[in-house]
Structures are given as C-alpha cells and as structure tokens.
Amino acid sequence: MTTMTEAEASVREFKMPDVGEGLTEAEILKWYVQPGDTVTDGQVVCEVETAKAAVELPIPYDGVVRELRFPEGTTVDVGTSIIAVDVAGGAPTEAPVPEEIPAEETKPPARTPVLVGYGVATSSTKRRPRKGAEIPAQEVVSAVAAVQAELNGHAAGPVVESRPLAKPPVRKLAKDLGVDLATVTPSGPDGVITREDVHAAVAPAQAPAPVRAPEPVAPSSVPSAPSLPSATYDTTRETRIPVKGVRKATAAAMVGSAFTAPHVTEFVTVDVTRTMKLVEELKQDKEMQGLRVNPLLLIAKALLVAIKRNPDINASWDEAAQEIVLKHYVNLGIAAATPRGLLVPNIKDAHAKTLPQLAQSLGELVSTARDGKTSPTAMQGGTVTITNVGVFGVDTGTPILNPGESAILAIGSIKLQPWVHKGKVKPRQVTTLALSFDHRLVDGELGSKVLADVAAVLEQPKRLITWG
DSSP: OOOOOHHHHTEEEEEOOOOSSSOOEEEEEEESOOTTOEEOTTOEEEEEEOSSOEEEEEOSSOEEEEEESSOTTOEEETTOEEEEEEOTTOOOSOOOOOSSOOGGGOSOOSSOOGGGSSSOOSSOOOOOOBTTBOOOHHHHHHHHHHHHHHTTTOOOOOOOTTSOOBOHHHHHHHHHHTOOGGGOOOOSGGGOBOHHHHHHHHOGGGOOOOOOOOOOOOGGGOOSSOOOOOOOSOTTTOOOOOOOHHHHHHHHHHHHHHTTSOEEEEEEEEEOHHHHHHHHHHHTOGGGTTSOOSHHHHHHHHHHHHHHHSGGGSEEEETTTTEEEEOSSOOEEEOEEETTEEEOOEETTGGGOOHHHHHHHHHHHHHHHHTTOOOGGGGSSOOEEEEEGGGGTOSOOOOOOOTTOSEEEEEOOOEEEEEEETTEEEEEEEEEEEEEEETTTOOHHHHHHHHHHHHHHHHSTTHHHHHO
C-alpha cells in the first residue's frame, strides 16, 4: 500500500465548478495567478467563459500555487482539476465527491454564492461542515456544483459511497437512456464514467471514440493561448473562427427554439409621437434624475401593462409533463449584443417595479452586459423578451423566441414619417413593432390583443396610468 507523503497530503486540487445551471464545460479565458504565487481564501484566480457568460472563479482556501493544469484558451469539463495549491497542513488531494446531497443541505446560503456571480463577496468565505465531521472545502464546492446540475432532474437523496463514479450530467444521461451505471466500464481518469462510456453501453458497435483529455501543462510553461492546427485552406481568402462559448450556446438555443416552438409573428405600425414627448419630459423629472430614460423604457412598461391585461401570454410549455405553465411574475429579458455574442439577461420581477425602479434595473442590466460581467443567474428564468433592432436602423424583424418563453417583442427604428393625424397628413414619429409567439400557447386572438395593447399605450401614454 502506497503511503501519501506530507507534501502530497498538503496539495489541494481545485476543480472546474458548474457556475451555471447544469453546464458541462467552460473555457479558461485568463489566469490571474502563476505557479509560486500565494493565494488566499476568496481570491479570484482565473476567468472562465461558459455557454452563458464570463465568470471569475475564486479559490476556496489559502496556499501557494503549485501548478496550472491547463493553459488559457482550453475548454475544460466541469469537475476536472484546473489548479493545484499547496496548503500547509492540508487534507489529501482527492477527497470523495458526494454524488447526492441530503435534502436539508440543498438550501442555498443567505448571501449570493460567489461561484454563480461575477464578483467576490466582501466578507470572508465560510463553509458549513456536515453533521458530525468537518469536510474539506473542495468537497463543498463540488457538492454545490453537483446540486446545481441535478436540481433539474430529480430531488437529492442521501450520500451513497459505493455508487460508480460519474458526473451528474452523465448520471442524468444514463437515467434517460435506461443504463445502469453499475454495468458500465469506466474509461475516464480514476475510474470515472464518461458520456462515451454510457453511449457505448447502449450501442457498443457504434460507440464513439473516447475523447482524449488535454495533457496537463508544466508549471513553468503555461502558454498564453492554445496552438492552432495547421491550416488546410487559403488563409489570405478565408478566416475561420472556432464556434464556442456564448456563440455556440446561442446557436444551439436558436436552432432548438426555431424547430421546437411553432412561431407566429404579427406586426403593427404605431404613432409614438406622444411617447417621445413623454420621454423628454421624464428626463427633466426630479424622480428620474440619473436614471436611464429612453423609448425602450416606456416600451418595456407598455409591454408589462399589456401582460397584466392579458396574463395568459406569460407562460411556458412543459413538454415532459404536457402542461402549460402560467407565470404569475414577469422576468423581462432584454436582448443585448456584446463582444461575446448575443446575451439575454432579464430583470427579475419586472412586473412589480415602478417606472424609476424599472429604469434603474434597465440601466444596470445594459451596463453590466456591455462590460461582459453578466452573471449566469441574470440570464436564467426569463419569461418574455424585448429585442431592439431599431438601434441598427432597420424597420423591424421576425425575432426567434428565447428558449422556454412564449413571446418576444421586436422594436423597429423610430422615424419621422407622414401620418394621418386628426384628419390631416402631418410628420409624426412612427415605429413598427413585431411580436413573435409560441402558437402552442398563444393563439392569434391573444397575440393580437397583446400587440394592440402595447400599441395603444405607446400612442396614448396616459394609459400607463389608467391601465397600469
């Protein structure tokens, strides 16, 4: 039996956590530390990009960096060690990772967990021990990641030490395919069952070749970017960009939405002259000083009023349960074009906000998205979305639904056009709105009522008071 040396026992392996909701991988964008650097509990050591956002990762213990396992630009599976840290008097390197957590331990802490946000808490990080014994910090991080990934699939249960080793997404895949993990031959490091192992158990003759993990990088030779394969095309005539991160997730989501939900799009052209005048008046209002006041703010408020008058539009389709889920809250998504690709963060409980509160939330959402600091939490749970294509000078579009939502409103450019007003042709501020909706949930009558209500509010903004 091999005895672990004292030096080996003091090395902690920090593994890539699931910083989103069931994500399976993340790309290391930037290292903030190098081998030999001293790190403290809660210190940010790297920035990673998931399929949803860029997130900074804090280390959960004190020590000295021994090794960076992967270079910048490498995509790493959740649960894979990315950095080794020497900890004085530390615990063994590999602590068992619990596959399931007792129900009472799935309750989130009072403050927002650092790993699912984009900042570091100002207070020191504290980790709660299990009943009867203190557990290593890394086990806590892994446990939280396991809970987040498994919440969508089934309720947590007691820890089972004898179960085969596999990540939560792999366990869910096995469950969906009816594969008993106890009968699967593992091919991953340390006897971990991979997705390829599960597929091989279903159809051995057609099993895909195992994906070879990247070789660990020596501490003294971490390159700034991964080497690219030799080009097989004319680089003077073509440029090829790998599809990954936010762009990859957006593409998959849009294809899934377009071919799952039957889209219907309706249009209405609106005289928004009075709305534009109200925008100018609000900019001078003392209650709105320092806040973001623009047409998008009033259009968002108009949509919230329309949803209040037609609540059935705020729903989702549960394919597995064959149920329509009516939402009694509105998490209003705002599509934002960023250097990382299209992001759709949402304003939580937008229906309950006053106009100044909505303006503040909208300003914070846009600023955070532009800075590339939108957290995964901010992009989860949306119910209805607005996309403003008018800022690009186009009249309108036929937007694709954000997955899991029932409707999306596109705003076209606002232009001065000839318009019949009070029996005379006059120059008026005019725009075209387009509402796409899921025809499984929303029929033509409901969709038309919502779009007509939005238009009516924008034509006569005083209805914000009488209807809202």
